[in-house]
Amino acid sequence: MSDWNTRTKLVHGGIRRSQYNEVSEAIFLTQGFVYNNAEQAEARFIETGPDEFIYARYGNPTVSMFEQRIAMLEGAEDAFATASGMAAVNGALTSLVKAGDHVVSAKALFGSCLHILENILSQFGVEVTFVDGTNLDEWRAAVRPDTKVCFFESMSNPTLEVIDIAGVSEIAHSVGATVVVDNVFSTPAFSEAIAQGADVVVYSATKHIDGQGRALGGVVLGKKDYIRGPLETYMKHTGGSMSPFNAWVMLKGMETLDLRVRAQADSALKIAEAVEGHPALRRAIYPGLKGHAQNDLVQRQLGGKGGTVLSLEVKGGKEAAFKFLNAMTIAVISNNLGDAKSIATHPATTTHQRLSDAQKDDLGIAPGLIRFSVGLEDTDDLIADITAALEASQA
Numbered sequence: 001m002s003d004w005n006t007r008t009k010l011v012h013g014g015i016r017r018s019q020y021n022e023v024s025e026a027i028f029l030t031q032g033f034v035y036n037n038a039e040q041a042e043a044r045f046i047e048t049g050p051d052e053f054i055y056a057r058y059g060n061p062t063v064s065m066f067e068q069r070i071a072m073l074e075g076a077e078d079a080f081a082t083a084s085g086m087a088a089v090n091g092a093l094t095s096l097v098k099a100g101d102h103v104v105s106a107k108a109l110f111g112s113c114l115h116i117l118e119n120i121l122s123q124f125g126v127e128v129t130f131v132d133g134t135n136l137d138e139w140r141a142a143v144r145p146d147t148k149v150c151f152f153e154s155m156s157n158p159t160l161e162v163i164d165i166a167g168v169s170e171i172a173h174s175v176g177a178t179v180v181v182d183n184v185f186s187t188p189a190f191s192e193a194i195a196q197g198a199d200v201v202v203y204s205a206t207k208h209i210d211g212q213g214r215a216l217g218g219v220v221l222g223k224k225d226y227i228r229g230p231l232e233t234y235m236k237h238t239g240g241s242m243s244p245f246n247a248w249v250m251l252k253g254m255e256t257l258d259l260r261v262r263a264q265a266d267s268a269l270k271i272a273e274a275v276e277g278h279p280a281l282r283r284a285i286y287p288g289l290k291g292h293a294q295n296d297l298v299q300r301q302l303g304g305k306g307g308t309v310l311s312l313e314v315k316g317g318k319e320a321a322f323k324f325l326n327a328m329t330i331a332v333i334s335n336n337l338g339d340a341k342s343i344a345t346h347p348a349t350t351t352h353q354r355l356s357d358a359q360k361d362d363l364g365i366a367p368g369l370i371r372f373s374v375g376l377e378d379t380d381d382l383i384a385d386i387t388a389a390l391e392a393s394q395a
C-alpha cells in the first residue's frame, strides 16, 4: 500500500471495515467501547492494541481511519487527529517545550498561531525569537543550544511567502531542534514536507482536507514515538481530539482532495496570469507566477504548484478593497480557504485586524490587500468576476 500513488492512497488508505464489510467508511459515532469482561478492560488500560479502543478522546475507529489515510499520504509514521487546526498547532508546540526552553518562529503567521507564540508560550516561561522566515541567515543567527523548536508556515498567510523547509530544517537540526511546519497553504497534495526535513507537520483539516466548508479539524503528523508518546498524551488529557463525525467528513473529503486542489491551483495560476499588471492593481501575489520572488523554491519544494490562494493589492487602499469585495458576484466574503466556493477576505480588517499598524506594515498587510481563495467554479467566470470587481474598485 505504501507504493500506491497519491490518488489511490486518498481513496483507500487506512480503511477499516466492520463485520458488515461496508464499502464506504463507517462513522462510529460512539464515545466508548464495551469490554467483554473486567479482565479485558484491565488489559486494555495497560496496553491498547491497534484494533482496540477505550474512549473517543483517546481514539476511535473512524478517527483512526482518517489518521492512517493522511499519514500514508504525507509519508509520516503516524498522525493524531485534532478538533481544529489550532488544537493541532497548540498540541504540537506545547508537547515539545517546557519552561526555560527557546523557540524560533517565522513572524508571518496566521493570527491564532501568532497568539500562541507571542502570548501563550511566554506565559509558561518559553522564550520565542521571531525571524523573517524567508531569510535563512536570520534562522542561523537565532538558533541556540537551548532552541527546542523551529516553527513556521511553509507558505505564509496572507502574503504567500514560501519558506525553505529543507534549509530551515538543516539549521534547526544542527542545534538539535525539532522542526514544526504548519503546512496549510502548501496543501497535503503538493507537500513533501517530511521528506524535505520537517519533523512534525500540522494541518488545519478545516481547509483543503474538508474542502467544502463543513467541519473543523486538524492533524499532527510525525514519528510514531512522538505522535503516540508526548503528543498523544498531551492531546488525550487536554481534550483536543477530533470527533468521529468530523473524521468521517474529512475521510470523504480526502477522496477528492488531489483532484480539487490541483483544479484550484491550475485555476489560481490562470487567474493570476490574467490579472497580473491590471491597472487597478499595485501587485498580484501568487507563488506559481514566474515573477514571484521565490518561484524557484516553489519548483523545488512544491513541484511548481503555487497553491490555491492568491493575494491582490488594489490601488486606493481600504476604500478600493471594500469596493472590490462588494462588487464580486461569485466569490463570497468570508475567511475560510481551500473551499469549493471562492472566498475573498480583507486581512487588514478581519483576520489580521488585531495587529498594530507597524506589524501590518512589516508583514506587507496593506490596506488594499485582498486574499482570494480560489474555489472550484469555472475559471473564466472567476476571471470575469474579478476583472469586473477590479474596475469597480477604482470607480
Ligand SMILES: *Cc1c(COP(=O)(O)O)cnc(C)c1O
Residues within 6 Å of the ligand: 084, 085, 086, 087, 089, 110, 112, 113, 153, 157, 182, 184, 185, 204, 205, 206, 207, 216, 217, 218
Ligand atoms: C486556518 C488555519 C489554522 C487554524 O485552523 P482551524 O481549523 O481554523 O483551527 C492554522 N494555521 C493556518 C495557516 C491556517 O490557515
